[in-house]
Amino acid sequence: MNLDLIKDIYAQRRRIFGLIFFLALVNLVLAVYVSQWQTPQLATATKEWSARQQAALKGQDRGEAARFRDNQRDLATFEERYIAKKDFAAFLSDLFGIAKANSLSLKGINYQPTQVKNQPLVTYVIEFTLSGRYGGVKGFIADLARYPKLVVLNSISLANTSKTEESVDLKVQLTVYLKKEGA
Missing domain, CATH: 3.30.70.60 (Ribosomal protein S6/Translation elongation factor EF1B)
Known part of the structure; x- marks a missing residue:
């Protein structure tokens, strides 16, 4: 295949090649966006959410006074059912x-x-x-x-x-x- 043949194909299908070039450029921009900004933000948000979830399961996210008040309220609610x-x-x-x-x-x-x-x-x-x-x-x-x-x-x-x-x-x-x- 010689260079003249490629030039002829490009001249006849200029819009299609332009569309392919545009889509490749959009793909490149999105790949850079995801890898440089979105992925680190997602990882950070996931770590924060997991840490909050673990703290809530262990009861560490609130003080003892708040847990005591919650337990007292739950006990009072239970005793109302007698x-x-x-x-x-x-x-x-x-x-x-x-x-x-x-x-x-x-x-x-x-x-x-x-x-x-x-x-x-x-x-x-x-x-x-x-x-x-x-x-x-x-x-x-x-x-x-x-x-x-x-x-x-x-x-x-x-x-x-x-x-x-x-x-x-x-x-x-x-x-x-x-x-x-x-x-």
Whole structure:
């Protein structure tokens, strides 16, 4: 290939060669920009973010007083979820209401109180059986999970009473934490 042939091709395709030259120049400028400015800035930002993340995980980014205040606030929020002992009857009424709202019948209820050592709390282990459709049972458990007070679902047992009916029995054991008067 001689030089005259290249000159002829260039003369006929001047715009295409100009576009190729322009794109190569833009590529070169972007490569310099990324390598000289953006990459170091990204590395610095990544290191700073990682350091802040590690400090937050270790609790070093704040003072002990701030952590103590946060813990006190969290503890107060948790203790607000205890049911007052005088409201135990209201809780049982809520339990019956939740069962009724899910079209379930409550068959007997047993509860056993226990004093929590060194705490102004009484726990009640409550056992009862519900009967109804499976959808109602699922709804009851979901409503119990959304209950705003501290209720612990210890165990559940599901049994089908009849092969022809859509009725199931649910045995529930839960624990309720009650705050004593004046505590």
